[in-house]
Structures are given as C-alpha cells and as structure tokens.
Amino acid sequence: MKESGKISNAVIRRLPRYRRALKELMKKDVERISSNELSALIGYTASQIRQDLNNFGGFGQQGYGYNVQGLYTQIGMIMGLDKDYKMVIVGSGNLGQAIANYATYYRAGFVVVGMFDVNPKLIGISINGIEVQDYEVLGEFLKENKVDIGIICTTKSSAQNVADKLCQGNVKGIWNFAPMDIEVSEDVALENVHLSDSLNALAYYISHPMQ
Amino acid sequence: MKESGKISNAVIRRLPRYRRALKELMKKDVERISSNELSALIGYTASQIRQDLNNFGGFGQQGYGYNVQGLYTQIGMIMGLDKDYKMVIVGSGNLGQAIANYATYYRAGFVVVGMFDVNPKLIGISINGIEVQDYEVLGEFLKENKVDIGIICTTKSSAQNVADKLCQGNVKGIWNFAPMDIEVSEDVALENVHLSDSLNALAYYISHPMQ
Numbered sequence: 001m002k003e004s005g006k007i008s009n010a011v012i013r014r015l016p017r018y019r020r021a022l023k024e025l026m027k028k029d030v031e032r033i034s035s036n037e038l039s040a041l042i043g044y045t046a047s048q049i050r051q052d053l054n055n056f057g058g059f060g061q062q063g064y065g066y067n068v069q070g071l072y073t074q075i076g077m078i079m080g081l082d083k084d085y086k087m088v089i090v091g092s093g094n095l096g097q098a099i100a101n102y103a104t105y106y107r108a109g110f111v112v113v114g115m116f117d118v119n120p121k122l123i124g125i126s127i128n129g130i131e132v133q134d135y136e137v138l139g140e141f142l143k144e145n146k147v148d149i150g151i152i153c154t155t156k157s158s159a160q161n162v163a164d165k166l167c168q169g170n171v172k173g174i175w176n177f178a179p180m181d182i183e184v185s186e187d188v189a190l191e192n193v194h195l196s197d198s199l200n201a202l203a204y205y206i207s208h209p210m211q
Numbered sequence: 212m213k214e215s216g217k218i219s220n221a222v223i224r225r226l227p228r229y230r231r232a233l234k235e236l237m238k239k240d241v242e243r244i245s246s247n248e249l250s251a252l253i254g255y256t257a258s259q260i261r262q263d264l265n266n267f268g269g270f271g272q273q274g275y276g277y278n279v280q281g282l283y284t285q286i287g288m289i290m291g292l293d294k295d296y297k298m299v300i301v302g303s304g305n306l307g308q309a310i311a312n313y314a315t316y317y318r319a320g321f322v323v324v325g326m327f328d329v330n331p332k333l334i335g336i337s338i339n340g341i342e343v344q345d346y347e348v349l350g351e352f353l354k355e356n357k358v359d360i361g362i363i364c365t366t367k368s369s370a371q372n373v374a375d376k377l378c379q380g381n382v383k384g385i386w387n388f389a390p391m392d393i394e395v396s397e398d399v400a401l402e403n404v405h406l407s408d409s410l411n412a413l414a415y416y417i418s419h420p421m422q
Contacts, residue, residue: 080415200226206291
C-alpha cells in the first residue's frame with residue numbers, strides 16, 4: 001500500500017462503491033472479477049478502476065482479475081472498517097432516531113454510546129437501548145467517555161454550537177446532517193451530508209428526461 | 212445553453228455545491244465573484260469551475276467575474292428548481308418522518324402530497340398535515356394523483372417491491388433511502404442514497420489522521 005497521504009479524496013469517495021459492488025458479488029458466490037466486469041457493474045471505466053486500485057499496490061493479476069473476497073477485505077481495512085467507532089448522536093428527534101437505527105443495522109463496528117437532546121419530551125426515552133440524555137451533560141459525557149464520532153441531527157441554528165462542543169470533547173470526526181456546512185478544527189474529520197444534493201440531481205434528471 | 216444531453220453526470224453532481232456557495236455569498240451581499248474566489252470557497256480548481264460553467268454557455272466575463280445572483284438563478288433553472296415536484300413517501304417511520312420534515316423545510320417546490328406505511332400504528336397519524344395512509348391504497352392514489360417523485364424509506368427487504376409499485380404508478384423519479392441499490396425502468400430517474408458512504412469516508416479520515 002502506498003502511504004495513505006497520497007490517496008486522493010476522489011478515490012476515497014469511490015471506495016465505498018467498490019466495496020458495495022464486491023459485497024453483492026460475494027453474495028452471488030463470484031470469486032474473481034476483471035476490471036472490465038467491474039466496470040459494467042459500477043459504471044466507472046475499466047481504466048479508472050485499475051488506476052484506483054493501483055493506489056493500494058494493485059490487487060489484480062493481469063488476465064486473472066481481482067479476488068473478490070480479498071479485495072473486499074482489503075478495501076475495508078484501508079477504509080478503517082476493521083476498527084470500532086464509538087458515536088454520540090446530538091438531536092434525538094426523528095432524524096436522530098433514524099440514524100441510530102441505521103447505524104445499529106448497518107455495521108456492528110459503529111456503536112452508538114450516547115444520545116442527547118434539549119427537548120424534555122425526548123430526554124429519558126430509550127432508542128435501541130440507549131437513553132436520551134440532556135444536552136447539558138454532553139460535555140461531561142465526552143470527558144468521561146472516549147467518543148470517536150459525533151453525529152449532528154439538530155436544526156441548522158444549533159449545529160455550529162454543537163460542533164464546537166463536540167470538538168472541545170475531542171471527538172475525531174463529525175457526521176453532520178444539519179442542512180448547512182459547519183466548520184471544525186483541522187484535526188477533526190468532517191462529513192457534511194447534503195440530502196438536498198441528491199434531491200436536486202433527481203429534479204435535474206426529471207426536468208431533462210432525454211439525458 | 213448547450214443541449215442538456217451533453218452535460219455530464221459529474222457536472223450535474225457539482226452544480227448543487229456551486230448553488231450552495233452562491234447562496235451563502237448572496238447572504239453576505241456579495242454581487243460578483245471570480246472563478247479564483249469561487250475556487251477558494253468550494254475547493255474545486257478555478258479551471259474546473261470555468262469549464263463546468265462553460266457547459267451552460269458561460270455566465271462570466273473575463274476580468275469581471277460571475278454575477279452571483281444571476282448565476283444562482285440560472286443554475287437553479289438548469290437544475291429544474293424553478294418547477295414544482297409532488298412527492299409521496301413510502302415508509303413513514305422515523306426516517307420517513309425526518310425526510311418529510313426535511314422536504315418541507317428545504318424548499319417550497321418539493322411538496323409531500325402523500326405518506327404511506329404498512330404499520331397500523333402509523334396509519335392515520337398526521338405528519339406536517341399529511342395523514343399517513345395504508346400502503347394498500349398507494350396504487351390507487353398514484354392513479355388519481357399525478358406524482359413526480361416517490362421516496363422510499365422502507366426496509367431493505369421491501370424496497371424493490373415499493374419501487375416497482377411506484378414505477379407502475381408513473382412516478383418520474385425515485386429517491387431511495389433503503390440501504391440497497393434498487394432497479395427501475397429506464398424512463399424513471401433514480402437516486403440511491405447511501406448514507407454509509409459518508410460514514411465510511413469519515414472512518415477512513417479518522418483512521419488516517421495524516422491525510
């Protein structure tokens with residue numbers, strides 16, 4: 001594997017898609033796949049695929065293809081999916097609860113260890129066995145518990161304050177669902193999720209049916 | 212504007228980001244911006260930005276920059292955001308309700324006209340003034356009402372069946388939140404939302420802090 005510092009963001013963004021395709025192939029008991037076959041499945045060009053996977057030293061053999069299971073496992077390791085991540089969710093309304101359910105369902109390695117809200121109606125209820133706590137105690141919770149990822153499911157107006165609090169509490173990454181780009185210190189990883197981007201793309205394709 | 216058929220998917224994907232940046236600039240009363248300044252804000256290269264916007268005939272003038280408000284409006288029109296879209300949500304649990312709230316908050320042009328579920332506990336409740344109906348009547352509803360977008364917030368196991376029903380009901384696009392790639396007929400636009408992709412990217416950046 002090359003030094004991680006040399007892998008471009010664009011490649012990182014494409015890795016989950018490779019991994020999903022490989023998982024589907026494993027379900028179908030496919031053991032080997034060529035870059036051309038992967039291309040037909042994923043939609044990237046075969047040349048792009050070879051170039052992407054070469055970033056990691058290249059797992060394929062000329063005329064032989066990629067070992068599906070091996071590539072799946074290696075991509076998972078590169079992505080850090082062989083590790084566990086403790087997560088807190090701030091904002092425990094419908095979206096926070098949906099994300100809690102999703103994370104629990106998605107993968108054992110992403111563990112929700114705390115949920116928080118300011119709404120007295122939500123404080124005290126239990127979501128997948130995690131009791132929603134008062135947002136007031138978040139700072140204390142982060143001092144006492146090592147938390148890797150803070151998930152922001154609040155309104156737009158609270159999101160930056162929550163992000164600041166999470167950064168003070170030494171989370172390593174923030175997954176932000178509030179519909180705005182928040183800012184964090186350089187040592188904290190940040191993913192701003194913009195649900196509207198895919199809705200907008202959908203509007204485009206509906207408006208341009210010849211595309 | 213060039214013919215819509217010539218605009219690549221990659222450009223379409225970047226347009227929402229331009230639009231968000233331009234909106235922030237409008238809030239700060241910025242009237243004109245150069246491709247270099249946009250580059251600093253968005254992170255794409257200035258050359259990429261000029262190339263992207265040239266797809267639409269080019270709104271900038273050499274040495275003068277782009278008119279922020281004009282570009283924002285034109286990108287919105289290109290993306291079809293000057294039109295209205297009627298939407299139904301299938302699956303009215305936490306995620307469906309969160310998406311309903313989001314759509315209502317996000318933009319007046321995306322209107323939720325129906326919500327559906329199979330769960331008797333959800334059927335009959337009201338979300339933002341829309342009563343959740345029995346999934347059994349979805350087909351009938353789609354016959355009687357012109358619906359543009361079907362939003363799937365069900366479990367993985369139901370998603371493809373729901374997609375088939377929505378396609379039979381002549382929706383023009385599907386926004387799929389179930390964690391799997393569904394398939395639709397060629398004349399239906401499809402956006403599979405993979406929340407896990409951004410969570411995976413976050414895991415990568417946390418695991419490679421030197422990146």
